[in-house]
Amino acid sequence: MNQNKLGNSDLKVSAIGFGGMSLKPANKSENQRILSEALDVGINYFDTADLYDQGENEVLLGEALKSYRNAVCIATKVGNKWREDGSTWDWKASKSYILQAVEDSLKRLNTDYIDLYQLHGGTIEDPIDEIIEAFETLKSQGKIREYGISSIRPNVIKEYLSKSKLTSIMMQYSLLDRRPEEYFELIDQHHVSVISRGAVAQGLLIDKPAKTYLSYVENEVKQAQKIVHDFAKQQEVSAQSVSLAYVLAHSTVASAVVGIRTTEQMKDLSKTIQELDNLSAHELLELSSAFKTIQYADHR
Template sequence: MQYRTLGKTGEKLSAIGLGCMGMAFAYGERDDVESQATLELALDLGINFWDTADMYGNGLNEQQLAPLLKSNRDKIFLATKFGFRMKEDGSGTYFDGRPAYIKQAVDASLQRLGIDTIDLYYAHRVDQNVPIEETVGAMADLVKAGKVRYLGLSEASATSLKKAYAVHPIAALQSEYSLYTRDVENNNVLATARELGITLVPYSPLGRGVLTSSVKSLNDLSENDWRRNLPRFQAGNFEKNLEIVHGLENIAKDKNITLPQLSLAWLLAQGEDIIPIPGTKRRKYLQENAAAVDVQLSTADVQNINTLMKNYTVEGERYTEGSMKLIDQN
């Protein structure tokens, strides 16, 4: 495994991290035995950057990580997030960035994880009703209390990043970024993160599975798969978006690598301040993803990929209309 430095912290994180959400939530049926085996393999492969959130399985994912965290605490740099809460009537979630709630959320996460300190604590979104300065101020208090080491934001705008950084250093920004989703390049978010020395942590770097060649049809998704609700996976949009996959597969084949490896290598080639966290609950995919660090893309390779992508338009929004309102908040 290769390693990259997290922001200005000096911490060395695996260039490919591990998104753990799917072990408990969103992507079909759970497989707890395979998930634990995948976590153990991550340690063997030197993948020390693990990502979870308190909302993944309503706390279940944090609990799933606890046993290995207890016995391997010095080998794992653990990131988790707070903010999404279930509405009282059970009809959905809302985001809560109030200081009072943050203090409750961090203690609950620490208890589920079975650790004393969270390495990287993210605000899962920017609260539309709470100034980001108040949210980050409360998060900074957690650093002073020794409950958190470093702070992060997720899907924040360039303006919010600057406001937050003025209160307390931000080590990481987690936003969706891939060949499939390049918003951060166009809305000044990536440029601002670089200006401030913040590492960008791309989630869904494989387009929620589309850039893996494993989802060829909507029938490949189980009935309870959360992706079925997303605009990009709706009939009509999905089929058009698959055309992107076919073009990229040809490039990957020419380089004798898989499409996921090409996609991750492209992200890594965007800069040393990029640390993607592809999610998986299966060992075979973890090994495939980890091997992407060994793929060397030349400047010409990257240009060829970018040229190809200009021929396509991704159909559909990333999230439903309500969820999109929490993206890129100032």
């Protein structure tokens, strides 16, 4: 599988990334099989967060990837702190908290360093300069290699692009959610990469029943499903392959993260990776012309 340079960094990430959020600690043997197959098909980018399963997702990935540590890129996220009773979490974006939280993530991941440490959200009211200082401190200490943000808020994204040396921005992006495209040129100008999530739009572009999604009403989603499936049939590939190929056709996108929960989903993704091919300029235009461009309404 192709590997792409992440922003201006030395990190190279597989075009398809592995989203570990849905893996469950109780399914230890199945999780190991899933992750082993992901490695076998060339996936080297694995994404988690300290929020997932109250940190247990980091433990799971750290244990499973321990033997491959030097060959993989581990990304995790920070900024959400679970309450003592485990009932919910609070937003905790401060320098002191980030410097504390990274130590816990390093222990859970059983590693000396994190390849990509990401702010798990963010608001314009955050102490952004202080947060950037925290990431730069961790980078200078060798505890993280690079840092980024996971955000779909344009005002937040612009602040970090203008003030920091971040490497990546994780954004929800698909044929049904083309909002990030408005900012690709700006992101490119800062030599930053996008890591996409949600390329199949909650499964709506593959096999889930049509429903209202963002500004699309149910009938529009049904039409979108038909367009993708007809295109896939014409190309003799899967709808998932078409969905991922569209996202990856934009050079701003370094990796498209796919959430995997079961061995069956991993088998489907393995097949998709084998048939995944670059879209021609004509095919890209054909697909993009069939889907309306929508823009972020909030946080501008």
